[in-house]
Amino acid sequence: MSIRLRITLLYSAILALTLAAFSVLLYVTVSQSTRGFVEDALIEETQRLIDAKEFRIDKIVLPASRFAGPETYVQTLTMNGDVTDRTANLGTVVLPLSSEGLQAVQGGQAWLETVKIENERLLIHSKPVESGGRLIGVVQVARSLAEQDRTLNTLRTILIIAGGAVLLAAFGGGWLLAGAALRPINRITQTAEAIGTDRDFDRRVTYSGPRDELGRLATTFNTMLSELQAAYRQVQQALQSQRRFVADASHELRTPLTTIRGNLALLEREPPISPEDRVAVLADIADECERLIRLVNDLLVLARADAGQSLHTEPVAIRPIVEEVCRQVSLLAPDRTIECHISDGAVANGNRDAIKQVLLILMDNALKYTPADGRISVETAVSNGRVSVSVSDTGPGIDPSVLPHIFERFYRGDYARSGTGTGLGLSIAKVLVEAQHGTLSAESRVAQGSRFTIELARASESAKTEDGNGAQPT
Numbered sequence: 001m002s003i004r005l006r007i008t009l010l011y012s013a014i015l016a017l018t019l020a021a022f023s024v025l026l027y028v029t030v031s032q033s034t035r036g037f038v039e040d041a042l043i044e045e046t047q048r049l050i051d052a053k054e055f056r057i058d059k060i061v062l063p064a065s066r067f068a069g070p071e072t073y074v075q076t077l078t079m080n081g082d083v084t085d086r087t088a089n090l091g092t093v094v095l096p097l098s099s100e101g102l103q104a105v106q107g108g109q110a111w112l113e114t115v116k117i118e119n120e121r122l123l124i125h126s127k128p129v130e131s132g133g134r135l136i137g138v139v140q141v142a143r144s145l146a147e148q149d150r151t152l153n154t155l156r157t158i159l160i161i162a163g164g165a166v167l168l169a170a171f172g173g174g175w176l177l178a179g180a181a182l183r184p185i186n187r188i189t190q191t192a193e194a195i196g197t198d199r200d201f202d203r204r205v206t207y208s209g210p211r212d213e214l215g216r217l218a219t220t221f222n223t224m225l226s227e228l229q230a231a232y233r234q235v236q237q238a239l240q241s242q243r244r245f246v247a248d249a250s251h252e253l254r255t256p257l258t259t260i261r262g263n264l265a266l267l268e269r270e271p272p273i274s275p276e277d278r279v280a281v282l283a284d285i286a287d288e289c290e291r292l293i294r295l296v297n298d299l300l301v302l303a304r305a306d307a308g309q310s311l312h313t314e315p316v317a318i319r320p321i322v323e324e325v326c327r328q329v330s331l332l333a334p335d336r337t338i339e340c341h342i343s344d345g346a347v348a349n350g351n352r353d354a355i356k357q358v359l360l361i362l363m364d365n366a367l368k369y370t371p372a373d374g375r376i377s378v379e380t381a382v383s384n385g386r387v388s389v390s391v392s393d394t395g396p397g398i399d400p401s402v403l404p405h406i407f408e409r410f411y412r413g414d415y416a417r418s419g420t421g422t423g424l425g426l427s428i429a430k431v432l433v434e435a436q437h438g439t440l441s442a443e444s445r446v447a448q449g450s451r452f453t454i455e456l457a458r459a460s461e462s463a464k465t466e467d468g469n470g471a472q473p474t
C-alpha cells in the first residue's frame, strides 16, 4: 500500500471516528432532551388535571384550553388497574399499565413508561390520586412520541448522509494534498531511477517549495548528487591517469627491451661481429638493463604510493640527512661545486629514508641539468612551524610552459629527452614528500637556474631524534 493511500486512509479514519463520536453525542443529547421535554410536559399536565376543582376519578373533564397543544390522551383507573373513564380520542385503545407500574402506583409512586401501540410510541405517565388520606385511583396521561421519533430519524439521516459526504470529500481532499506533499519524493525517486539507468550525475531534483522537511530532503539529495558527481569525476580522472600511466610505463619499458632484443640479434649474427663491436653491444645491453632496473624500481615506489601505503613519520633531525647526502654526492661528483648551508636544530616530522631519497633525486637532477662549471647548493631553514630544505642550481632553468608539468609522471623536458632520466624522479619526490604531509615546490628562471624546496612540519622542540642527538631549539 502506498504512503499516499496510507496517509489518506489514516486521516479519513481519524475524521470518521471524530464525526461518529460527534454524531452519536448529538443524537443522544437531542433524543434525551426531547424526551425530557415531553416527560416534563406530561408530569405537569397530570398534576394540573388532578389539581382541577371538578376532578373525578370516574369522569374525566378536560379543560379545553389546556389541551389545545399536542394531542394528549387521558385515562383513569381504579387502584386495581380497572379502567373507569377514557378520553374520546383514545377510540378503542386502552392505555396499558405494566405490572411494575401498577405496583408502583399502588405504593403511591408515579410511573413513566413508553409503550408501542399501532406502530407508534406513546409515553404514559401514571399517577395515583390521593383523597382524604387514601389512594382513590390512578390518572394516566399519554402523549405520542411519533413527532420526536420523526425528528430524530431525520437528524439520524442528516448525520449519516452529511457525515458520509464530508468523509468522502475529506478522503478526496486528503488524497490530493498527500499527493502534492509527496510529489517532491516522487521526483527524487524518478531522478534516482534516471541516474541509475542513464548514469547521468548532472541531473538534479527541481524543488521550489518551502524549506520544510521535504525541501531539506530535496536539498540534501541534490548535495549528495553533487558530491557523488565530484567523486565520480575524481574516479574517472584517476582511472584516466592510471590508463595513461600504464600506457606510458609500457612504452618506457618497451624501448630498452627493444634495444636489448636488437643487440642480442647482433650477437647472434653469422659471421660474428668484430670483438670490439661485441664489447660495445654488451655494454649497451648492460646499460639498458640498468635503465630497466631503475625504471622498474621507480614504478614500484609509485605503485606503493598509489596503493596508499602511508609513511611512518617521526621527529627527524634534518642536519645529519643533508650532511650525508652532500657527502655522498660530493664523492660521486668530486669535480662539481656543491655547497651545503645547514642550520642547526631543524627537526621535522617526517621519514628519514624518504627525505634522503627525495634529496638524492633533487641533487641528481641538479647534477644532470647543471653544466660542469655551475654551482649547486643545499640550504635548510626553519620558519613558521615549517622546516624547509632547498636544492638550488645555476643550470639552464625551466621554461615557464614546462614548469607546471615537471611533477607529472614520465614528463621530460626537451633537453632531458636524450638523457638517462625516466621522467619519474620528480613525481616520486612529490609523492614521498606528500606522504609525509609536506609540500615540494619548484621555482625557476630560464638561463639562471632552478630551486626545489621541500617543506615539512616542524617537530616539537622537545622531540628526540633517531640518532640520539636531540633536537636543538632554534
Ligand code: ADP
Residues within 6 Å of the ligand: 365, 366, 369, 370, 393, 395, 396, 397, 398, 406, 407, 411, 412, 413, 414, 415, 416, 417, 420, 421, 422, 423, 424, 425, 426, 427, 450
Ligand atoms: P628526469 O628523469 O627527466 O629527470 P624528473 O621527473 O626528475 O625526470 O624531471 C622532470 C623534468 O623536469 C626533467 O626532464 C627536466 O626537464 C626538468 N628538471 C628537473 N630538474 C631540473 C633542474 N634542476 N634543472 C632544469 N630542469 C629540471
